[in-house]
Amino acid sequence: SQELEQSPQSLIVQEGKNLTINCTSSKTLYGLYWYKQKYGEGLIFLMMLQKGGEEKSHEKITAKLDEKKQQSSLHITASQPSHAGIYLCGADMSNAGNMLTFGGGTRLMVKP
């Protein structure tokens, strides 16, 4: 099993609906990063969370890291077709501040 589990693996929502993507680990996450990828392209950095209980928002996207620093969620409010893509969570799981371990990704489609 992966060290970082993402759910769901894929998601189809109607435009205007809210959605949540989860990223879970059995280990402490020393830094949690959310990225968005369009197929065949690079990753776009969305948000970075480092402290337990931290929450950040940018436009219609909110990311949270739980107090235990083992679970993060990404919430999109009033989804739009432009939100479609693959969302990846990446985490520093060693506190070495070096490599990231990535989750399996969530493929999001937004139906107009």
Added chain:
Amino acid sequence: GAVVSQHPSRVICKSGTSVKIECRSLDFQATTMFWYRQFPKKSLMLMATSNEGSKATYEQGVEKDKFLINHASLTLSTLTVTSAHPEDSSFYICSARDSMDQPQHFGDGTRLSIL
């Protein structure tokens, strides 16, 4: 800010050819650069980590003689796939960051197809 440029975006070449991929940080100094490989519909697999001026650290199972990494300056790292074969066909992505408390910023990736 924090733009990473990766070149080329796509390469198609014959088996046995060596291919070089460049990764540049355009507006910051990248003390550390990372090289990933991504298989279709899969997540990113870290291949190696490189710090400017020192040898790259390869992940388990990645052949260092096959995938040569050079990080000669604070803005440029290169990955050379030597004597490429069809099984090396993949999507390769680099990332860079300027310090340990900053996120990695990714290039647009290189799709490598070996015939």
